[in-house]
Amino acid sequence: MINDDLKGLLYEREVDSPIARVVRALSGHGAVSASQIARSTGLARSTVSTILSDLKRSNLVVEVETRSPGLGRPALAHSLNPEAGTCVGALLGLDEIRITLADVAHNVLADISMPLERDYSPERATRVVRHAIENLYKEHSLPYSGLLGVGFAVSGPLAPNGRIMRASVLPTWGGIDLKSTFAPVLQKPIFADNESNCAALAEVMWGAAAGVEDFVLFKLDLGVGGAIVANGKVLSGSSGAAGEFGHMVIEPQGPLCRCGNRGCLELYCSAASVVSLAQQRLGRATSVAEVVTLASNGDVGFQRLLADAGEAAGRGLGIVGSIINPPLFIISGGLAKAGELLLAPLRASYEKHALIKRQDLDEAAYPRFVTGRFLDNDNCMGAVGLVLRHSGRLT
C-alpha cells in the first residue's frame, strides 16, 4: 500500500539519509527538478536521479507540468503525490487548540480553531484533538489510514524528550509527556516542538526563510517570542527556551512581568501591551487587527503606538543582533500585519542600538528585516512541517 511505502521511505531510515533529504526537498518547495534537488541537498545528480525513479515507481512522486523558460533542456518538475498521504498540525495554545490538515504537498485542506477555557487539562485536549481530527477526516472523505503523523506546536518550553517543562506558559501541563498522552488515542507517530520553533520551521520550508541557513524569527503576538536558526538548525537551548526574546530584561527597574522579572521586552512591544494602551485611548475593548486598521487609515495616535512598539522591538533586536549577528530578521505575529508602520521605526531603532552600523558594511551585508509569510498560522504550518520533515519525533 502506498502509505506504507511512504512511511517506510520517510520514517524508517536515518533522518539524514539521501532519500529523506530528497523527500524533504520535495516537501519543502512545490515543484522542483532533479538538478535543483541535487543542488539544494548537495547530493550527486546521479543519486537524485536514481532515488527519484524509485519514488516515481512507488507512485509517491509525480511529474508536474511546468514551462521553464531558461536555456537548455527543460527540467522535469517533480512533486510529492498529494494522494500519498495527509498530516495534521496542532497548536496547543493558551486558550485554544488549532488544527491544520494538509497533504504531503503541504496543501492546506482544512484549518480550524477551537477556543478553550484557559488551563484546560491534557485529558480535555486529547478528547478535543481526537474528535476534531476524526470529524475533519469524515468531512473530507479522507481515510484515517492516510494520516502520516500528528505534529504539535506547544506554547512553552519543551524538553527534548517531549515532556512539557514546569516553567511552561501552560501551567496545568507541567511535566506532561506528550507522546504518552496523545499516542494511545491517536495511534499515529507524534511529533512536537516549541511553538516558535514550529513557526521558524514553517518560514524555512515554505516562507520568508526558504533557502536561508541563518536567521532570527521575532514574533510579536500577545506575548513576544521567536527562534534562532543557525546553520539550518533551529536552536532549541538546553531547556527548550532558546529564542525567548520577550523575556530579555531591558529595564531592571521596570514594571513586573508575568514571568516574575522586571522590565522584560515583552512589556514594551507585545501586541498585548499595544492593545491595552489602545483600549485606554478608545475607552472600549479592541483588537490588534483593529489597531492596525486604524493606524493604516491615518490615525497618528495609533501610528505612534505601533512606532513605540517598533522602537522597543528594535532595541531588543539590537541586542540580539550584537549577540547573534544574523543576516535576516523575520518579523512575525499579529503586530507584523502593521507592515512598515512597525518595521520602519524598528529598523531605525535597530540601527541606533546595534553594534555594527550601516556605514560599516556593504549594503548587501547589512541585516534585512522582512515580515513573515505565515503571520498567524505559522505554528500550525510548522507542526505540519515537523511531520513532513520528520523532525522532533517523540519515541
Added chain:
Amino acid sequence: MINDDLKGLLYEREVDSPIARVVRALSGHGAVSASQIARSTGLARSTVSTILSDLKRSNLVVEVETRSPGLGRPALAHSLNPEAGTCVGALLGLDEIRITLADVAHNVLADISMPLERDYSPERATRVVRHAIENLYKEHSLPYSGLLGVGFAVSGPLAPNGRIMRASVLPTWGGIDLKSTFAPVLQKPIFADNESNCAALAEVMWGAAAGVEDFVLFKLDLGVGGAIVANGKVLSGSSGAAGEFGHMVIEPQGPLCRCGNRGCLELYCSAASVVSLAQQRLGRATSVAEVVTLASNGDVGFQRLLADAGEAAGRGLGIVGSIINPPLFIISGGLAKAGELLLAPLRASYEKHALIKRQDLDEAAYPRFVTGRFLDNDNCMGAVGLVLRHSGRLT
C-alpha cells in the same frame, strides 16, 4: 617526506572526510584508542581501524604507552607523532603580537609576546611575525619545512573570506586581506578567525568545553567579548560579529562607549572599567592582576569592585541565557582569575535576571558557570587549533 604526507592527509581532502575527522580527534585529545575515536567521530570501528593503520604506516601516528584500568582487552593509545610537524598560532592584538609555537600533539614549544605601538601597520606586522617565527625555528633547531600552517586570531570582526572588516577594533587594518598580506611572506597555509572564536575553539579542543556541543564563552578582558558554540560549531554571524556581548546596550541613556553607542555592557564589567575604578581608589596605576590579588587577600573595597562587575556580567548573561539558553557558560579572560569573587555574584545576578529560575529545573539542567582553562592564552592556542583542525582556512 613525512610532512608532505601529513599535509596531504590533513589538507588535500574534504574537511569532513573520515581521515580528517580521525586526525581531528587525535589532535584534540591527547592519547586515544581506536574505539574512542570511533565513538567520538561516529565512524565505524572498521573505518577507524583502517585509517589508523594507514596513518601508522606513514609514521604520522604513533602508539603510546598507557595503562587502562578497565574491563576487557586494553585499548591501544594513539597519538599524532609530535615529530610530524609544527604549527604556529599568532594573535594580532590591539597593542601586541603574540606567537605560540606548538607541535601537532599541541605541546607548546614556545610562546612569546611582542608589544607594539597601537595602530601598527600590516607591513610592520608581517615583518614582526616573519622575524619572530624564523627566530623561534632557529632557536629550537626546527625545520621551517615542518611548519604546517599559521593560524591568526584577530582582534575584531573578520569576514569569511579573511578580510578584516572596517568596523574592526584594529582601525588601520580595515579592508586588509589577511591571506594576501601574510601568505607571500610566510609561504605557508594561512588560517584565521576572530579572537573570541579562537578562544572558544581552544576550550572546545583542550579545555573546559571538551566534548561539549553547546556553550557560551564570555570573556572579561580589557574589552568584553565572547563566542557562541551551538551544535559543535562556533557561530560566526553574517559579519563575523556574533558573540560581541560587550556591546549589548543595557542602559540606553548610559555613558558613551568607544563603539559609538551608550550604556554597553562592556562599560560595567570589563577589566578596563575595574582597573580604572581601582586606580581612583589607589591613587596610582594598577593592573587586573593586582586588583585580583588585593581582593583575594581580603580587601573588601576591591572585592566589591569585582562583585559589581560580576553583577553587571550576570545581568548581561541573563539576557544571553534567555536568548540562547546554553547549558554551560565559560567565563574567561583576565578578570576570571578572580574565581569565586567574581563568579558568585555573577551567578546570583544571572539567577535574578534569567527567565528560567533554578526552581524550574532539575539541578542538572540548570546552566553551569565555570572559568576557562586558558585564561590569557586562549586566543593563541585557538589559532594553533585552527591549523590542527583545518578550520578557517583562507584560500
Added chain:
DNA sequence: TTGAATTATGTCATGGCTGACAGATTTACC
C-alpha cells in the same frame, strides 16, 4: 586455573554514493 563477561582490534564481502560519460532538448546566433 578455568570459564564467562567485557571490551578492543583486524578482515572482508556488501552496498550505496559518486564522478564520468553519453544522450536529450531547448535557446541563441549566424
Added chain:
DNA sequence: GGTAAATCTGTCAGCCATGACATAATTCAA
C-alpha cells in the same frame, strides 16, 4: 536551417565506508 552553447536526465564502473564475523586480551568469580 544549421551550429554552438547551455542545461537537464539517465547509466555504469569504481571506490569507500559499513556491518558482520572472527579473534585477542583483560577482569572477575567460582
